[in-house]
Amino acid sequence: MFKKISILAVSIITVMAGAAISPALGEIQAGFPDASETLVKLINTFHALWVIPFTFVSSWLTTKYPKKNILLSGLVLYVLGGFGGAFAPNIYFLLATRALLGISVGLLMPISTSIVSDFYDGEEKIDMMGKVSASNQIGGILSMSAAGLLAATNWRYAFSVYLIAIFIFIIVARFLPKLPVETKSNEKTAGEKTFNIKIWGLALAMFTVFVFMYSIPTNMALYLTEHNIADTEAFGFIIPLSTVGGFFGGILLRSFKHLLKDYLVPIQVLFMGIGFSLIAFTRMATTVSIGILIMGLGVGTLIPTIYNAVSNVSDQKNMMRSMAIVQTFLYLGQFMSPILLDNIARLFGEVSNALIYSISAYAALIGAILLFILVLARKKKNSTIH
Structure with missing residues (x-):
């Protein structure tokens, strides 16, 4: 029981580390009036650039030191990098603390997912991935x-949310069992080429999901302000609705998988499309909130589905490397989200957050249709063979 709690505790602070202070972006921009909007948006995404190399550093460190020791070191850096932003005298110091935050997440993230396969397998592993x-x-x-x-009181106070890592440090130190150091294997198997192709495909899928999903924490506060949909105090309740949907999606993943079977992924992408459509085309606080919730439900089930697929196609000795590759693309998607979406929007006209959400809606709906067609074609092919 306590082992499970310690694993889940680490997961609380990883994926959303950068987005945690997204409701405060408007106040931070007011606090640094000379900073461009692009620099302010980087507060949410700059850490991702540093996560990328340190996921591989984390993978290498597991061949030298116990995973528990690496987790504890990463948690210390997490507190320093996260809470350190509260003391930033300028935007560049703030971005430097985000880099340190990224290094810490790079150390934590691959272990927080691969450790599930160390302790669980089969249906229990799927259930744990969802949790x-x-x-x-x-x-x-x-x-x-x-x-x-x-942030409604003072934007600097918003960074105190990162202090939760102190309590997680205590939980991990007390309850997480210490695993032996992983042995590095240089053996190559006949299926290694196929394995690599599958992992890269799953990594690309994770990248795509996060490019679109991360438009919520990166653009939503600005979108709500531009169209007078809600005030600053409401941002802290509207924007996290994507994570509320994601929470229920993760909890219900096992049930969804049994119910939807081969149609699980197309339905997940369809939920993203419906959510983005409500965000882009209604512009009312209630319907935008429902859209964010539905989009989060799709993403919340899709992410662990990808992780479970990674654990299924990778053998145990390559698990850390596989997770590092997929999580590299996850954070690359976070970092590239505003850059890619802004440039795609520029191809269709003047860049605006409304246009970005419209493009996201069309892309997800078209993707869902193509996935449905692919599943139906595969079923038809299998029925013909049998």
Whole structure:
């Protein structure tokens, strides 16, 4: 029981580390009036650039030191990088603390997912992957809601949400069993080429999901302000609705998988499309909130589905490397989200957050249709063979 709690506790602070203070972006921009909007948006995404190399550093460190020791070191850096932003005298110091935050998440993230396969397998592993995803979302719900309320008083207070890592440090130190150091194998198997192709395909899928999903924490506060949909205090409740949907999605993943079977992924992408459509085309607080919730439900089930696929196609000795590759693309998607979406929007006209959400809606709906066609074609082919 306590082992499970310690695994889930680490998951609370990883994926949404950058987005935790997204409700405070408007107040931070006011606090640094000379900073461009692009630099302010980087507060949410700059950490991802540093996560990328340190996921591989984390993978290498597991061949030298116990995973528990690496987790504890990463948690210390997490507190320093996260809470350190509260003391930033300028935007560049703030971005430097986000880099340190990224380094810490790079150390934590691959272990927080691969450790599930160390202790669980079969149906229990799928269930635990869903709970890990749900824990990711709980972290987002709590941190963004708290940051929104704190930012209404002073944007610097919003960074205190990162202090939760102190309590997680205590839980991990006390309850997580210490695993032996992983042995590095240089053996090559006949299926290694196929394995690599599958992992890269799953990594690309994760990248695509996060490019679109991360438009919520990166653009939503600005979108709500531009169209007078809600005020700053409401941001802390509207934006985290994506994580509320993600939480329930993670908890219900096992049931969804049994119910939808081969249609699970197309339905997940369809939920994203419906959510983005409500955000882009209604522009009312209630319907935008429902859209964010539905989009989060799709993403919240899709992310652990990808992780479970990674654990299924990778053998145990390559698990850390596989997770590092997929999580590299996850954070690359976070970092590239505003850059790619802004440039795609520029191809269709003047860049605006409304246009970005419209493009996201069309892309997800078209993707869902193509996935449905692919599943039906595969079923038809299998029935012909049999």
